[in-house]
Amino acid sequence: MKRAVAALPILIALVFGAFFLWGLNPDRDPNAIPSVLITQSAPDFDLPAIEGVDVPGLSRRDLTGSAEPVLVNVFASWCVPCRAEHAVLTRMVERDGVRLFGINYKDKPEDARAWLENLGNPYERIGSDLNGRAGIEWGISGVPETFIVAGDGTVLYRYVGPVVGAEAEEKFATALAQARTWKGGNP
């Protein structure tokens, strides 16, 4: 009995150790939080265009109707990673023919305008989310974030942070390919 009690700590420690070993798996990201929006319908929002930019504003209606999934990218001119991501998004639009919508998050219209003029505008429509209200609806945790939305308005995928670098782009491309074959149900 006494021996069994004295052996208890080491047995418990071994169980903990097994969990730790599992937790060190490099593919595991403890910071990844699945968005509650996934498989849910995209939130309702209606944003005006950015003053002086020649693409129209964005509302939930604009996301639906197409056969292919579309991308919704949350960006801002004050966000440095967005600048890096801009090239990747542009490439996706020009090379792969993806439909890309933008939500310009808490940005001054003149800054956003200058940014788009400077870097080019890959967005089909951009909603100006001055007070961050639409950002809250979408549940973003920062800028940039990119969502893949199915033709019926269902949110299929969320990417937090810039889609930059081979690993991130591949992950995103895989998610997009899966979204294209999605026929309802859990993605």
Place this chain on the structure above:
Amino acid sequence: MIPEIGQFALALALGTALVQSVLPMLGAARGNALWMRSARSSSITQLVFIGIAFAALMHAFVVSDFTVANVVENSHSLKPMLYKIAGTWGSHEGSLLLWVLILAAFGAGVALFGSNIPDALKARTLSVQAWISTGFLSFLLLTSNPFERVFPPPFDGNDLNPLLQDVGLAMHPPLLYFGYVGFSIVFSFAVAALIEGRIDAAWARWVRPWTLAAWMSLTAGIALGSWWAYYELGWGGWWFWDPVENVSFMPWLLGTALLHSAIVTEKRDAFKSWTILLAILTFSLSLLGTFIVRSGLLTSVHAFAVDPERGLYILGLLGVSIGGSLTLYAWRAPAMDGGGLFTPVSREAGLLINNLLLATATGTVLFGTLYPLFMEALSGDKVSVGSPFFNATFIPMMLPLVVMMGIGPFLSWKRADLKGVFQRLRFVAVLAGLAGLATWYVARGGPVLAYLSVAIAVWLLIASLREWFVRIRLLDVPLLEAMRRARNLPRAAHGMTLAHAGLAIAMLGFIGSSAWKSEEIVFVQPGSVIKIAGFDARFDGVERVRGPNYIADRGALTISREGEFVTTLYPERRSYPVAQSTTTESAIRSTLAGDLYASLAEPSSETAADQGAWTLRILYEPLVNLIWIGAAMLFLGGGLSLSDRRLRVGAPRRASRSEPVATPAE
């Protein structure tokens, strides 16, 4: 050149540690005095070498040597000198170097000041300590070399994370590590005792000062960290049950249990295997903390850059040290118990309850901290465990503990007179109840638990003071006589009173600032007036100011109370262009009664900022400063106890097992 000297010194330290791992241990087994005594010089040599390495790294930071990768990543030429120095331990590599430095310092401390410890035990202890340093030095040299060079060197560094550029935080890691790592020597003592197969009252007495020193530093480190979070992060809280906070708190809880159970081992020769187990587990939890912070196992606000390979290495170290020591425990401990008998009503029993509650509380925190990992492993679900869990489980365990703390010191060893104790405490209980009622009368609308907690905290405060009065017979004998008695009382007794009273004070702070906190988050424009806790705060707008390595938006708030001007608060939002991040600098009006705390959140939008509209967060936290006053009392109480004559002069030579150890007059 100097960085290479540092690296070379580390390699030499590793060599020394390897020798020290083997030679003294063999010497103790064979009775070779020369080999045993080699531990003394090798411990000191190790400290010197690691000290050289640490100085070399610090030098690289001070002169901003941007050929060293670590300096590039964590420093900047424009940074104030204090933070250049603090940058030495701001990174994973540097902090690990500090870790092994403190490890070696404790080893050398025992070698230098442990002249009363028998040779064999000292040799074994220092060998075990060298096992730990071998593990961590090789980890440092193989996976995390702090002296790695970059070529070509950049013109300037990337700056230390601005959040960390703070005096409180510059001092926080060294203190915390001193506590964390300080428990290593207690662990080494425990393992050495297990190898020797003997533990007695004298052992407990030799270990006690080291436990106390580590516990004091950990107390100070945790308090400083929570103070930093309170005024720097701008959230207005002082404890968030974040995994990294929890991993520093668990060794503290268990270390507190160890402090108390070691008293029983020392005075009554009981609880022996339990004390050994606590010594092992306390350091194991410190190691676990090091592992969690550096492996990216859990998500937390303050983890180091994550590298799974490093994580695997530390897990290996954990496996060897914790697994090895607990296996040794399972093998040797059953033969070890016995010792003084006691009745269910006695000081031993009181301390047993204290230990059980503290250990259970530690287990609860451990479980809550790791639960997300367990869940993810077993079911794939992501969950997070936050304050609601910890508040619901931890507080109900702490309240009975605090009630016991009031009674415990009145109990005598072996068998206590419960009736007499209750007679002495009757009056205290009435006062505590009145304090609870008075609080209810003054501040209604708090949760019932808060009033109960106030009563319990006051109970502990008055009971601790009452016990001290009884000891010096204040009010019974003339004042001069009482003062003479106070002088003759062992310092450990004063230390206990101070520490227990400190906990009561800190507890009042916890309760006040969580149950009666008021908070307003509002959009403001120049001229807006916010009413909070009887104050009127007028927002006067924001201006842009320049600091040495940052640009700040500084808001001005005129605070008045019933029309009378009180003060002006200047909360800031600083942006650091080099590190590309922003921090909030809260403005606080601190009084004993409570803190008025203002912090400027981000502008409601970029356009709104132009029009002077900001999001402002104002809080009133009653009694919050008592937390840090209480923590200081805990620290000083520990210090008084550490300076006790009994520990300074040292224990008599190892007493034979049958001979009861003299108990100092209570």
